[in-house]
Amino acid sequence: MPPELEGLRRLPGHEKFVLVIAYFVVIRQWLLRQPLYRRIMLGAALYLLVALTAYAVFGSNACAVVIDGRVVAVAADEKSARGTLGELIELKSAQAGIPVVAGEKVAYRGVRAEPGERLEGEALKEKLSQTVAFKARAAVIMINGEPKVFLKQVEDAEKVLDWLKALYPVQDGDQLEFKEKVEIGTAYAAVESILDLETAKKMVLWGSNKAQQYTVKEGDTLWDIARAIKYDMDQIILKNPGLDPDNLNVGQVLDLSREAPLITVVATRQVTVEEEIPYPVEVKNDDSLLPGERLVIRKGEPGERIVTYRIVRENGLETGREILEQKVLREASAEVVARSPVSIVAARGGSIRLNWPASGGVASPFGMRWGRMHEGVDIGAGYGSAVEAAAGGIVASAGWEGGYGNTVEINHGGGIVTRYAHLSSIKVRSGQRVDRGELIGLVGATGNTTGPHLHFEVLISGQPRDPLDYLP
Structure with missing residues (x-):
C-alpha cells in the first residue's frame, strides 16, 4: 500500500470518511468544468480509483473468529480459520472416540488487522483450542431429573447401572430397583465431562467426595468425634489404617472424608x-x-x-x-x-x-x-x-x-x-x-x-x- 494510503488508513474512522467525501467533491467539481465526452471517460476512471481507494482504506485484510459475539482469534483469512477449526474438531473427535462439534455458534467476519495481530498455523490452532468449547452427543444418566454422569454410548450407561445392581449381595427373592428416579438419555456435553466406563462406575458409587480432616484436641475421644460429625466409628477406623481408637494423640490428623453414592x-x-x-x-x-x-x-x-x-x-x-x-x-x-x-x-x-x-x-x-x-x-x-x-x-x-x-x-x-x-x-x-x-x-x-x-x-x-x- 502506498505510504499516503497507509497513513490515511490509520486515521480514526470519522476522519477517513470526511477526507474521502471531500476528495470526491473536489473531483466532481473539476469534472463539471470539462467537456461532456471527457467527463464520461474521466468519470469512469476516477470512480474506479475512488472505489479502490475506499477499499484500501476501509476494507478488511484479515478474518476474525467470533463466538457468541466475542472475537476470540484473528486469522489471515476465512479459509485458514475454517480449516484450522476443522482440524481441531477432527483431532478432538479422534481423542474422544465420538464425533465432536464446536459447542458455541462460530461466525467469521472480515476485519482490518496489523500483520502481528494475525495468527497462523500452530498459534491459531492453540488459540482456538483454548477458546472454543468442544461438545459431543453423549449418553447421560439422569438422576431425579438432573444430568449427572455422561458416557460415550447408551450401552455404557446401561453397563454402569447393571454393574451397580450386581455390586451388593443378592438373596433369593430379591426385587431390585433404584430409590432415585434413574433414566438414560442423550445430550450434548463438554468433551472433558464424558467419562470412560471405570471412571463412571466410581462416580456413581462414590459421588462427589469432599476431603475433610480433623485434628485431635486435648480430651477428644473417637466416640465424641464420631457423634459430633454424625459418622460411624467403624468407618473412621477403616479410613485411617493403623488408628488405635483407644489412644488418640493430640495433633493427630484424622481423615473424615466420606462419600455418598449417587444412586441407591x-x-x-x-x-x-x-x-x-x-x-x-x-x-x-x-x-x-x-x-x-x-x-x-x-x-x-x-x-x-x-x-x-x-x-x-x-x-x-x-x-x-x-x-x-x-x-x-x-x-x-x-x-x-x-x-x-x-x-x-x-x-x-x-x-x-x-x-x-x-x-x-x-x-x-x-x-x-x-x-x-x-x-x-x-x-x-x-x-x-x-x-x-x-x-x-x-x-x-x-x-x-x-x-x-x-x-x-x-x-x-x-x-x-x-x-x-x-x-x-x-x-x-x-x-x-x-x-x-x-x-x-x-x-x-x-x-x-x-x-x-x-x-x-x-x-x-x-x-x-x-x-x-x-x-x-
Missing part, C-alpha cells in the same frame, strides 16, 4: 422364617446379694413363632423390616432374676442405676467377638417390641448411624451416655427430654446385623463399659 440400590424381598420369641426378664431385689450381683432364680424359655417379613435393604444394609404375618407356636416363659438393690458407683462419683431397655435375655455379651471388640450387649428382643430409656436424660441424637442403623443416644449427665441401635422405628427426636422407662423406639434389624435384636451400649466419659455392670 433397593432390594426388597418377602421371607417366611421360624424363629424364637425372646423371653421377658422379671427382676426382684435381694438385699443379701453384693452390689452389682445378679442371680437367676428361674431360667427363661424362649417361645417359637412362624413369621413372614417384608425386608428392605439399601446398598446392602437393612433399612426396614415389616411383619406381614405371624403364627405363635409356643409362648415364651419369663426369666426371674434376683439382684442387689445397691447401685454401682460411676467414674465421676455418682451412682448409675439403669433399667433394662428391652424385654429379653442377652444374646451376645460385652467383650471380644469375632476378633473385634463388641462394645455393648445384644438383647434378644422380638422385632417391633418396645425399647425404653434406661434412665432419664436428653436425647443427644436420633437417626441413621451407618452400621448401627436407626440409633438413639441419650445423655444422662455426669459423662454417662446410653446407645440403642438397630431400631426399626425411632419414637423420639434429638434434644427431647425423656424419662426413665419412656418409649424411645422399636426393636429392629436396621444397619449391619444378621437379625432383629437391640444393641445396647453404656459409655462413661466416652469409654464403653459393660452394660451388665449397671443393669439390675
Whole structure:
C-alpha cells in the first residue's frame, strides 16, 4: 500500500470518511468544468480509483473468529480459520472416540488487522483450542431429573447401572430397583465431562467426595468425634489404617472424608422364617446379694413363632423390616432374676442405676467377638417390641448411624451416655427430654446385623463399659 494510503488508513474512522467525501467533491467539481465526452471517460476512471481507494482504506485484510459475539482469534483469512477449526474438531473427535462439534455458534467476519495481530498455523490452532468449547452427543444418566454422569454410548450407561445392581449381595427373592428416579438419555456435553466406563462406575458409587480432616484436641475421644460429625466409628477406623481408637494423640490428623453414592440400590424381598420369641426378664431385689450381683432364680424359655417379613435393604444394609404375618407356636416363659438393690458407683462419683431397655435375655455379651471388640450387649428382643430409656436424660441424637442403623443416644449427665441401635422405628427426636422407662423406639434389624435384636451400649466419659455392670 502506498505510504499516503497507509497513513490515511490509520486515521480514526470519522476522519477517513470526511477526507474521502471531500476528495470526491473536489473531483466532481473539476469534472463539471470539462467537456461532456471527457467527463464520461474521466468519470469512469476516477470512480474506479475512488472505489479502490475506499477499499484500501476501509476494507478488511484479515478474518476474525467470533463466538457468541466475542472475537476470540484473528486469522489471515476465512479459509485458514475454517480449516484450522476443522482440524481441531477432527483431532478432538479422534481423542474422544465420538464425533465432536464446536459447542458455541462460530461466525467469521472480515476485519482490518496489523500483520502481528494475525495468527497462523500452530498459534491459531492453540488459540482456538483454548477458546472454543468442544461438545459431543453423549449418553447421560439422569438422576431425579438432573444430568449427572455422561458416557460415550447408551450401552455404557446401561453397563454402569447393571454393574451397580450386581455390586451388593443378592438373596433369593430379591426385587431390585433404584430409590432415585434413574433414566438414560442423550445430550450434548463438554468433551472433558464424558467419562470412560471405570471412571463412571466410581462416580456413581462414590459421588462427589469432599476431603475433610480433623485434628485431635486435648480430651477428644473417637466416640465424641464420631457423634459430633454424625459418622460411624467403624468407618473412621477403616479410613485411617493403623488408628488405635483407644489412644488418640493430640495433633493427630484424622481423615473424615466420606462419600455418598449417587444412586441407591433397593432390594426388597418377602421371607417366611421360624424363629424364637425372646423371653421377658422379671427382676426382684435381694438385699443379701453384693452390689452389682445378679442371680437367676428361674431360667427363661424362649417361645417359637412362624413369621413372614417384608425386608428392605439399601446398598446392602437393612433399612426396614415389616411383619406381614405371624403364627405363635409356643409362648415364651419369663426369666426371674434376683439382684442387689445397691447401685454401682460411676467414674465421676455418682451412682448409675439403669433399667433394662428391652424385654429379653442377652444374646451376645460385652467383650471380644469375632476378633473385634463388641462394645455393648445384644438383647434378644422380638422385632417391633418396645425399647425404653434406661434412665432419664436428653436425647443427644436420633437417626441413621451407618452400621448401627436407626440409633438413639441419650445423655444422662455426669459423662454417662446410653446407645440403642438397630431400631426399626425411632419414637423420639434429638434434644427431647425423656424419662426413665419412656418409649424411645422399636426393636429392629436396621444397619449391619444378621437379625432383629437391640444393641445396647453404656459409655462413661466416652469409654464403653459393660452394660451388665449397671443393669439390675
